[in-house]
Amino acid sequence: MKKLSEKEINEKLESLEGWSYTDNALQTSFEFENFKEAFTLMTRIAFEAEAQQHHPDWNNVYNQLEISLSTHDAGGVTEKDFKLAKAIEGIVNAE
Numbered sequence: 001m002k003k004l005s006e007k008e009i010n011e012k013l014e015s016l017e018g019w020s021y022t023d024n025a026l027q028t029s030f031e032f033e034n035f036k037e038a039f040t041l042m043t044r045i046a047f048e049a050e051a052q053q054h055h056p057d058w059n060n061v062y063n064q065l066e067i068s069l070s071t072h073d074a075g076g077v078t079e080k081d082f083k084l085a086k087a088i089e090g091i092v093n094a095e
């Protein structure tokens, strides 16, 4: 999959709320009520990631979740990262 240019990434970012292009990746963070809520959402995201065969780099501390998406094989951000980011938004906003 082709690595997107910075211009392409910034244009596509306009359709995503709360995500930035930082350190060669799409990044966001969420704060949930508690650990159980965070881990519930992480489980749903994990199933979606498996279905897409594309996986987040993430860090969870209690109710905080930081997510970084990049395509390791391509060395940057591709359409795959935007597809997963949109799915994550759908999962989190369905709560």
Ligand SMILES: C[C@H](O)[C@H](O)[C@H]1CNC2=NC(N)=NC(=O)C2=N1
Residues within 6 Å of the ligand: 053, 054, 055, 056, 057, 069, 070, 071, 072, 073, 074
């Ligand atoms: C074979 C398998 O599809 C690849 O190893 C996938 C798995 N998940 C992945 N996830 C991410 N974020 N980047 C990848 O390059 C990647 N590669």
